[in-house]
Amino acid sequence: MSQFNVNEFMPYLLYQAAEASGLEFQEVYKRRYGMLRTEWRVLFHLGGNGAMTASQIGALANLHKTKISRAVQKLSDRRFLIRRRDTSDRRSEQLSLTPAGQAVYADLIQVAQSYDQVLLSDLTPHEAQVLRRTLHKLCSKDMPRFT
Amino acid sequence: MSQFNVNEFMPYLLYQAAEASGLEFQEVYKRRYGMLRTEWRVLFHLGGNGAMTASQIGALANLHKTKISRAVQKLSDRRFLIRRRDTSDRRSEQLSLTPAGQAVYADLIQVAQSYDQVLLSDLTPHEAQVLRRTLHKLCSKDMPRFT
DNA sequence: GCTTGTTAGTTACAAAAACAACTATTACAG
DNA sequence: CTGTAATAGTTGTTTTTGTAACTAACAAGC
Numbered sequence: 001m002s003q004f005n006v007n008e009f010m011p012y013l014l015y016q017a018a019e020a021s022g023l024e025f026q027e028v029y030k031r032r033y034g035m036l037r038t039e040w041r042v043l044f045h046l047g048g049n050g051a052m053t054a055s056q057i058g059a060l061a062n063l064h065k066t067k068i069s070r071a072v073q074k075l076s077d078r079r080f081l082i083r084r085r086d087t088s089d090r091r092s093e094q095l096s097l098t099p100a101g102q103a104v105y106a107d108l109i110q111v112a113q114s115y116d117q118v119l120l121s122d123l124t125p126h127e128a129q130v131l132r133r134t135l136h137k138l139c140s141k142d143m144p145r146f147t
Numbered sequence: 148m149s150q151f152n153v154n155e156f157m158p159y160l161l162y163q164a165a166e167a168s169g170l171e172f173q174e175v176y177k178r179r180y181g182m183l184r185t186e187w188r189v190l191f192h193l194g195g196n197g198a199m200t201a202s203q204i205g206a207l208a209n210l211h212k213t214k215i216s217r218a219v220q221k222l223s224d225r226r227f228l229i230r231r232r233d234t235s236d237r238r239s240e241q242l243s244l245t246p247a248g249q250a251v252y253a254d255l256i257q258v259a260q261s262y263d264q265v266l267l268s269d270l271t272p273h274e275a276q277v278l279r280r281t282l283h284k285l286c287s288k289d290m291p292r293f294t
Numbered sequence: 295g296c297t298t299g300t301t302a303g304t305t306a307c308a309a310a311a312a313c314a315a316c317t318a319t320t321a322c323a324g
Numbered sequence: 325c326t327g328t329a330a331t332a333g334t335t336g337t338t339t340t341t342g343t344a345a346c347t348a349a350c351a352a353g354c
Contacts (some may be wrong), residue, residue: 006188006192008279009191009263010173011165011168012188013279013282014164014168014282017165019284019288021157024291027292028293036340038340053314065304066281066304066305067342068233069302071337072303073304089302091303091348091349091350093302109151114293114294118290119285122285122288123281127277127280127281129279130277130278131281132155134278135160137269138269139167143170146261146262200332204334208300211312213312213334237332238331
């Protein structure tokens, strides 16, 4: 029937690699701070970009507003971020990390950087470069609809 | 504080690429056959390897036994696979696709192949090759524990 | 002003995944 | 044999996620 091999199917392979590489990092933010995936993502975006609104984060991180809403709620409960209602548009609010949140961010980027180093240590600089480039291409790629 | 950029953090980038590339394919197996991720995976492994036990699939696909159990249940309900109790060890059963299941498999690998083609169409052959190689490396990499 | 439409974000409910405890069977030590 | 441990797989319960419906605020046309 086929010479098809699932393990070479790109979405499958990507998912496996993502899961394998994300597992240990998940352990860290989960155990240390009781955070969920969406939460560390929101935290990282805020940490890297300063104050943002929920929808800005959503657009940047490709996250649905409900996910963000809940993540923000939890981060706020834990005093990792503060919400400041926008005076010019009171529907939205500016989110920014508290000092505590910044400390968490600082801690986690340390871990993340060590992570990346370990992950890339098996790759040549050229491989790492091509990997990055191709992944970015795949991210921005919009697929045709197979209806 | 940092020149750290989440978008370049490998687990994050991998996950984004995996999600972006998997979305459209998910649409297909979901709409056409009402299947879940674990289900198409199990189906694909069976389609590619012939009869296997649940634990063999689990080992191969890095899936937890409970996930597989439920996926097998559903595939069996839909008559896409049959379970045959192993005579020598009655704890386990050999799973294999029915003709109907093979038809679904045949259909989906078509889609998968088109998919891969589209995904890789933006990459040079060399990029595609490096991408594959590096992803495999990342999959088999075991990370040190950051306890 | 007042309707209609849009955007920001929340909440409620349904679907799916993760985790733990369980049954049935086999393996093996004594 | 018999008791203990290990393996295959299932079931039950809790978390997380996904989806849809909702409220509040703004925007624009009339």
